[in-house]
Amino acid sequence: MLDYTDLKPGKFIVLDSDPYEVIWVSGVVSKQRQKPHNTAKLKNLRSGASIEKTFTQSDKIEEADLETREIKYIFRKKDEFWFTDPNNPRDRFMLAAEQVADKMKFIKENDIVEALTFDDEILSIQIPIKVELEVVEAPPNIKGNTAQGGNKVCVLETGLKVNTPLFIEVGDKIVVNTQSGEYIERAK
Numbered sequence: 001m002l003d004y005t006d007l008k009p010g011k012f013i014v015l016d017s018d019p020y021e022v023i024w025v026s027g028v029v030s031k032q033r034q035k036p037h038n039t040a041k042l043k044n045l046r047s048g049a050s051i052e053k054t055f056t057q058s059d060k061i062e063e064a065d066l067e068t069r070e071i072k073y074i075f076r077k078k079d080e081f082w083f084t085d086p087n088n089p090r091d092r093f094m095l096a097a098e099q100v101a102d103k104m105k106f107i108k109e110n111d112i113v114e115a116l117t118f119d120d121e122i123l124s125i126q127i128p129i130k131v132e133l134e135v136v137e138a139p140p141n142i143k144g145n146t147a148q149g150g151n152k153v154c155v156l157e158t159g160l161k162v163n164t165p166l167f168i169e170v171g172d173k174i175v176v177n178t179q180s181g182e183y184i185e186r187a188k
Contacts, residue, residue: 002063004028004038004055012045012064015053019045019064019118045116045123064118068126071115073107086112099124105160106131106178127178132187133157135164135172 002013011022020042030036039054055061071083079097081104084090099122106127107113114126137155150166154174162176164183173187 002061004057004059004061007038007040007055007061012066013042014062014064015042018047019066019123020051021045023050045118046121066123067117068114069117070112071122071125072112073104073109075109076104083115093122095122095125103127103178105158105181106133106176108133108158129178130175130184131178132173132175133160135168135170135174138164138168138170138172141166 002011005028007013007022007025009022009024013020013022022040023043024041026039028036028038035056037054037056039052041050041052043050070086072086074082074084074092076082079101080094081097081100082092082094084092103113103125115122116124116126133156135154136157139152139154141152151163152166152168153161154164154168155161156174156176160176160181162174162181162183164174168174168183168186175184175187176182177184
């Protein structure tokens with residue numbers, strides 16, 4: 001159990017049997033005629049909704065027991081993304097687009113990612129900050145004034161479009177930042 005003073009951004013708690021991540025806290029506030037309290041902004045890990053809640057000295061807060069496990073992406077069928085346990089290929093399961101769609105543009109088939117689970121329910125997937133992807137479409141280089149460095153839009157093997165320098169060609173492997181979606185460097 002956590003005390004109301006233990007709330008910090010990045011902590012995971014259970015509230016009304018749902019897991020929440022603490023996004024922001026005001027810090028303990030103590031006014032003359034009020035009890036000390038701590039206001040926190042919380043994000044529901046199941047629904048994605050954000051709420052603000054005030055905790056006082058009498059509140060006991062349950063810390064969420066979240067676990068991670070490896071899962072392997074196998075294929076996509078419309079808005080369904082199918083995964084499997086890497087150690088047991090027969091154990092297949094589907095995750096809806098709402099859970100993983102924003103991260104799937106960085107994942108290829110047969111990639112292994114981390115799944116965040118609560119009570120054996122997968123809440124979301126975690127991908128590395130940098131991924132290596134192959135360029136499948138790139139416009140030809142254009143000669144001209146490139147003193148400031150030119151850019152072109154390339155399509156990667158997952159369908160992601162990224163601004164890259166002019167020297168990147170089809171077949172090159174590049175490193176992409178998954179948080180910003182930007183080109184970092186040519187893979188070595």
